[in-house]
Amino acid sequence: MIEGFLAPLPRYAMTDNVPEQEQKIAAPAAAAPTADQAASPASAVASAGAEGGDSPAQAPASKSRRSRGGRGGRGGKHDGGNPRPHDTAAPEVKGAAAAPAGAQRTPPRTHPVLEQLAGLYPQLFGAVFRPLKRGIFQDLQAAHPELFEREALKAALGIHTRSTRYLQSVAAGDKRHDLAGKPVEAMAPEHVHHALLEVYRRRKNSKARAGEDLLPKLRNRLVQAFEASGLTREAYTELVTGRDDEANTLLEEAFAEWAMRNARDEALLRAFEASGQTLEAFADMYGMAARAAGQTLERARRYRSVVAAAATAAATTAPAA
Numbered sequence: 399m400i401e402g403f404l405a406p407l408p409r410y411a412m413t414d415n416v417p418e419q420e421q422k423i424a425a426p427a428a429a430a431p432t433a434d435q436a437a438s439p440a441s442a443v444a445s446a447g448a449e450g451g452d453s454p455a456q457a458p459a460s461k462s463r464r465s466r467g468g469r470g471g472r473g474g475k476h477d478g479g480n481p482r483p484h485d486t487a488a489p490e491v492k493g494a495a496a497a498p499a500g501a502q503r504t505p506p507r508t509h510p511v512l513e514q515l516a517g518l519y520p521q522l523f524g525a526v527f528r529p530l531k532r533g534i535f536q537d538l539q540a541a542h543p544e545l546f547e548r549e550a551l552k553a554a555l556g557i558h559t560r561s562t563r564y565l566q567s568v569a570a571g572d573k574r575h576d577l578a579g580k581p582v583e584a585m586a587p588e589h590v591h592h593a594l595l596e597v598y599r600r601r602k603n604s605k606a607r608a609g610e611d612l613l614p615k616l617r618n619r620l621v622q623a624f625e626a627s628g629l630t631r632e633a634y635t636e637l638v639t640g641r642d643d644e645a646n647t648l649l650e651e652a653f654a655e656w657a658m659r660n661a662r663d664e665a666l667l668r669a670f671e672a673s674g675q676t677l678e679a680f681a682d683m684y685g686m687a688a689r690a691a692g693q694t695l696e697r698a699r700r701y702r703s704v705v706a707a708a709a710t711a712a713a714t715t716a717p718a719a
Contacts, residue, residue: 511554514546521579522575522579523558528572528575529573532574534576538551566593568589568593572585587638594623616652617651621656631653663697663698664698664701667702670695677695
């Protein structure tokens with residue numbers, strides 16, 4: 399479980415903090431993506447359910463429409479007041495009193511295919527969402543050739559992989575899983591990075607978090623994702639940098655904090671090496687807990703070894719003068 403601005407995954411099924419268009423489904427068939435959707439980080443991350451390993455069809459759901467009844471009375475025209483087959487709102491009742499403020503609302507319907515998938519594969523689509531292996535769409539078609547209509551399955555997977563709960567699992571760096579629930583592939587660093595940014599944007603725009611500064615936690619998580627990738631700063635930057643200036647600025651800010659932290663860690667390590675004291679005595683002298691001091695010193699040693707290895711590699715590959 400990751401800490402910071404990513405909330406713990408709740409223990410209930412199917413919908414959680416998902417934008418309205420992901421929850422209300424007007425038809426199971428997938429719709430063509432708009433230009434904005436095709437370019438969004440969430441779309442880039444949602445590569446597991448598509449054909450050939452690409453992103454699943456972008457299928458934002460249409461908003462449900464209430465039946466357009468007339469005013470009633472003599473000569474009034476109406477369509478019977480019955481909801482459409484996939485409506486998520488209850489039909490209007492003439493003369494009914496407005497619901498009192500604070501009354502519990504009916505939860506939005508889940509896509510029927512997602513309900514089926516949760517029953518068949520609770521380890522992937524149930525209370526906890528797991529990142530899906532690329533090509534899961536073809537795997538599901540092969541496993542259930544008569545159960546799922548092609549376009550409905552694509553739409554459902556698109557909704558699932560764009561949900562906040564799914565993106566949280568990607569941002570945590572969890573591995574991709576197959577239908578048996580086994581981890582089969584490491585999550586690509588760029589997918590983790592884009593998922594972190596997308597979850598941050600959703601949290602930032604949440605009314606429940608209005609006024610809360612999430613940037614420090616985001617920068618810390620970006621640094622952790624970078625370090626977990628095992629890439630150099632240059633290679634990681636080239637991999638994840640895109641046309642989103644805000645995202646690129648956030649990454650640079652995270653790297654600036656990372657560099658400052660490394661400088662502080664290195665200074666502490668040098669002071670410890672020069673002190674000749676035990677870890678406990680050194681930590682006490684600096685007002686630190688021994689465990690925290692040990693973790694900081696170990697991190698400084700790892701970074702020192704990475705820098706040394708990079709310098710050696712650069713010297714080996716440099717052309718002779």
